[in-house]
Amino acid sequence: MKTFKELLEQLRTLDPNDPGRWPVGVRLGVACVLFLLAAAGGYYFFVWKSQHPELVEARTKETELLNTLESKARKAANLQAYKDQLAEMEKSFGAMLRQLPNKTEVPNLLVDVSQTGLAAGLQEKLFQPQGEVRKDFYAELPISIRLTGGYHQMGNFAAGVAALPRIVTLHDIAIEPAGKDAGSPGDLVLNVTAKTYRYLDEDEQQAAVGGKTGKPDKSGKSGKSGKSGKSGTGG
Numbered sequence: 001m002k003t004f005k006e007l008l009e010q011l012r013t014l015d016p017n018d019p020g021r022w023p024v025g026v027r028l029g030v031a032c033v034l035f036l037l038a039a040a041g042g043y044y045f046f047v048w049k050s051q052h053p054e055l056v057e058a059r060t061k062e063t064e065l066l067n068t069l070e071s072k073a074r075k076a077a078n079l080q081a082y083k084d085q086l087a088e089m090e091k092s093f094g095a096m097l098r099q100l101p102n103k104t105e106v107p108n109l110l111v112d113v114s115q116t117g118l119a120a121g122l123q124e125k126l127f128q129p130q131g132e133v134r135k136d137f138y139a140e141l142p143i144s145i146r147l148t149g150g151y152h153q154m155g156n157f158a159a160g161v162a163a164l165p166r167i168v169t170l171h172d173i174a175i176e177p178a179g180k181d182a183g184s185p186g187d188l189v190l191n192v193t194a195k196t197y198r199y200l201d202e203d204e205q206q207a208a209v210g211g212k213t214g215k216p217d218k219s220g221k222s223g224k225s226g227k228s229g230k231s232g233t234g235g
Helices: 004-012 024-077 079-097 106-119 151-162 202-209 224-232
Strands: 123-129 138-149 168-177 188-199
Touching: 024 079, 106 123, 106 138, 106 151, 106 188, 138 151, 151 168, 151 188
Parallel strands: none
Antiparallel strands: 123 138, 138 188, 168 188
16 A cells, blocks of 8 residues: 555646546546536535625525514513503693583683782783684683783783683793883883693684684684683783
8 A cells, every 4th residue: 555655645646737647546536626617616606606795685684684673572561561651651641631621611710810910919901812713622822911000910920820720821931121111119120921821622723724714714703712811900
């Protein structure tokens, strides 16, 4: 049996230009190597190279699906917490809606706002409800108010409005000296827009979606709510 060194020496003496004279074992070995190289090249060019983009796309999609599965698994694990949070939000929303008066309660609320100014010791020079402005699910009723009196009395008025059981907000607050209209030295004039809100019933919401609003028309007249608001005018 030939040693490895003898095989190397025999390979060195082979004539590459005359493979027909190579030993049978060498020719079979070279043929096997060439076959393997040709098979590997064919697999690379005709199989691997053409299907590699599909493999990359499949791996990318697999990663996206795993991320989606992980996200949904987290949501499923927190499903009860989400339900509890939704129930709490609905409860809070219901509590806020109960603070919005309905159409029949608006005139009484206007009277309450007017009486709050008088109870604070202020003189009411103007109390004029404006046209109702409808939003998505509620209506906004602005009221122009002018009061005269002392600074601390105005603070008591603001505190009284905040303490009302219904939602009333104050906007565009302007305070200036009373001047000739002063009842006593140091009196101030408070000009403010108070806004109250009421919840729209289903019919009114559908009308609002259809493009109907409670804004005043060109003649300055407002809808039914505006007429009811005039009953709370204090001056």
